[in-house]
Amino acid sequence: MRGKPRMTAPALAALLLLLLLPLPSAGTAFAADKPVVKLSEAQAGTGGSITVSGSGWRPRTLLMLLLCGQATPARGVIGGTNSCANADGRAVTTDADGRFSRTLPVAEPPVPCPCVVHVATATGAKAQADAVFQVAGHPVEPLPEQTTGGRLSVLSDTRLDGSDGLLTWFGAPPDRTLVFTVGNVGTAAVENPVFQVGTAHGVFSPQWDERQWHGTIDPGGKARVELPVELGAGAHGDYTVSLKYGGKVLAEQPWGVGRPWGVTLFWILLCVVVPTALFRIGMAVVDRVRPRHAARRPARAPWRRSRTSAPAPAPPTTTPNTTLPWFGPDTGPGTAAAGRLSAPHEERSTSPESHTTDTTPTTPGRKGNT
Structure with missing residues (x-):
């Protein structure tokens, strides 16, 4: 029976070396390195530009590039971003290997130098790096003393x-x-x-x-x-x-x-109330300044007339008969009825027989026909 083959010392060393070596990946270039920033020039005047490049950053990461005063790589930016020329800053995204290159305009920071080009991550885990830079013609003052003791x-x-x-x-x-x-x-x-x-x-x-x-x-x-x-x-x-x-x-x-939201509600109510109030004021002014005409009573509609019955017409007044009996129409001169009083008009009989009386005049001393 054959025995199992034994691994020699060189083969074992080679296997251990392969196990210790990391697998090739996008992160091998920056896994053991710190972020690094390099400048194309160490000094430039306002209005010029420099090229900022870097390596050792996380891949596909957004970075901010700022020119800051009162800063050194050892102490960092003392005044924070308030000491940087923020209006002239630039953004850049690293590639798959964690590298970048970007042109940065030279501008005077709001505080004196010493100055640096400050590069920091804008998203994700924080990382930053500084590179010394001198702005030509910009004043230079010593950094404030660093306090010692309590921290x-x-x-x-x-x-x-x-x-x-x-x-x-x-x-x-x-x-x-x-x-x-x-x-x-x-x-x-x-x-x-x-x-x-x-x-x-x-x-x-x-x-x-x-x-x-x-x-x-x-x-x-x-x-x-x-x-x-x-x-x-x-x-x-x-x-x-x-x-x-x-x-x-x-x-x-x-x-x-x-x-x-209360402010929004206030403006909405203001846009509704103010026009309404102005309209009412305008109508009141128009009503006051327009001319007043003579008061005329408008004709009432037929359906709005009073339903009270009209007063009954007054009965005709009868004029009293003041004619003397002997001058009445029922008597004549020389008649036998001369001395007879005529009956009043209202007391005459209205029966049909009253209309058959003989109205033939008679001659005095002459008898009627038999």
Whole structure:
């Protein structure tokens, strides 16, 4: 029976070498390297341009290129992005190997040199690198002295306490309280530290405000710090609250601010009420200045006439008969009835027989025909 073949020492060494070598991939070029920034020129004047290249960055990562003052590669940018020429910054995306190349215009930063070209990631995990650069003709001043002794570090995650009220819904400035715990990792006590709290809207650089905390933090000790944060009236959208101490950003906290819908409702009501009020005022003015005509009673419609019955016509008045009996129509001169009173007109008989009386006149002394 044959025995199993044994692996010789050279073969075993070669196998171990293959196992230790990393597999070829897009990340092998930057896995063990730190981000590096190189400049085509070390000095240039305002209005010119330089080429900034780099390697060792994460692939497909968006980077921001800024020319900053009061900065060195050892201490970084002391004043943060407020010390950089932000308007002339450029963005670039690394390739699959973590490399990039981009032209950057030369502009004067808002603070004196020493200056650097600052490159930092805009998304994902934070990474940054600086390269020394001199702006020709720009003033140069020494960096502020670095304080020694006490050094503060954030020990816990920061948070924003508070909520919006009814007035905030109508455009009042939203406010919160930034709460965090810091520890003194230095060798000296820190008394009444002055923090810088910055608020940034979207991708804009933060606006920094100084906030002093009253108290003493001994070496190795820690303290809970609460600092007020307030935005402008009517602010809404995505904000980022940053905390900085000693020129170093210690923490960042996102803050989503709702839209003040009360202001929108107010403008809608204003657009409805004001035109209505102006229309009513205009109609009142027209009614007052138009000429007044003589009062004329309009004819009533037939269906609106009074339903009371019309007064009955008055009966005709009868004129009393003042004719003397002997001058009446029923008698004649020389008749036998001369001395007879004629009956009143209203007392005459209305029977048919009364109309058959003989009206033939008779002659006195003559008898009628037999």
